[in-house]
Amino acid sequence: MNKKGEKSEIREILIKRRMALSPEYAASASEMICGYVLNTDEYSRAQTVMLYYPDGSEADTRRIIEHSIKVEKRVVLPVCVRNRMLEAYQVKDKCELKKGRYGSMEPDTEICPIVLPEEINLIIVPGVAFDVLRNRMGRGAGYYDNFLPTAKNAFCMGVCYSFQLMDKIPVSPWDYVMDAVVCEKEIIGMNY
Numbered sequence: 001m002n003k004k005g006e007k008s009e010i011r012e013i014l015i016k017r018r019m020a021l022s023p024e025y026a027a028s029a030s031e032m033i034c035g036y037v038l039n040t041d042e043y044s045r046a047q048t049v050m051l052y053y054p055d056g057s058e059a060d061t062r063r064i065i066e067h068s069i070k071v072e073k074r075v076v077l078p079v080c081v082r083n084r085m086l087e088a089y090q091v092k093d094k095c096e097l098k099k100g101r102y103g104s105m106e107p108d109t110e111i112c113p114i115v116l117p118e119e120i121n122l123i124i125v126p127g128v129a130f131d132v133l134r135n136r137m138g139r140g141a142g143y144y145d146n147f148l149p150t151a152k153n154a155f156c157m158g159v160c161y162s163f164q165l166m167d168k169i170p171v172s173p174w175d176y177v178m179d180a181v182v183c184e185k186e187i188i189g190m191n192y
Contacts, residue, residue, distance in 0.1 A: 007137060011139065014128050014164055018058070029059065029162070032184040034063040034067075038064060042180075048074040048076060049073050049076065049123075050077070050078065050123040050151075051064055053104060053105040053106070059160060059161060064124065065077075076091070078106070079100060084143055085146050088147075089107035091112055096111055118152050118153055120153065123156045124159055125148070125157065126158075127158050127164070129164050129165075130188075132166075132168075132188055134180065135169055136181075137175070155179045157180045157181070157182060159181070162185040162186070165181060
């Protein structure tokens with residue numbers, strides 16, 4: 001099987017497994033993941049934090065979003081735009097969100113200010129799979145792989161459930177490697 005086919009198969013298996021998680025387990029694991037992130041030096045030092053709004057089956061980052069707003073960090077969420085690119089917009093309240101191109105919640109670009117990638121200090125990155133070398137596999141469209149290299153001052157932290165962390169995933173030259181990966185059972189790439 002070629003690399004593209006192998007990636008597709010892994011995506012299909014892991015997304016089905018993620019969607020089959022019990023709400024109780026997903027909530028508990030997400031709480032642990034958020035707790036780990038909130039207690040890192042990288043989070044403490046960051047003034048501008050980019051996160052994703054969970055799509056329903058992804059690890060739930062809303063606790064980090066709410067905490068970041070409360071402690072007056074600059075909170076940034078991505079918007080999928082043309083040519084498989086992301087743009088980052090600052091949000092101060094969840095009422096500034098609307099359903100985006102792929103059905104996930106995104107900032108309303110009519111009212112939220114755009115933030116340049118180089119202004120971001122920490123990016124919490126979703127993924128379908130990660131491996132122990134901190135490689136990431138997304139959904140396959142390349143939005144994050146295109147955006148992350150432009151965020152030159154950001155520490156990139158992948159977050160996932162522990163079953164999404166594999167020994168090795170197939171990678172392509174354009175796949176962006178994380179600085180760290182956090183799941184409910186372990187953290188890779190940082191001392192904690």
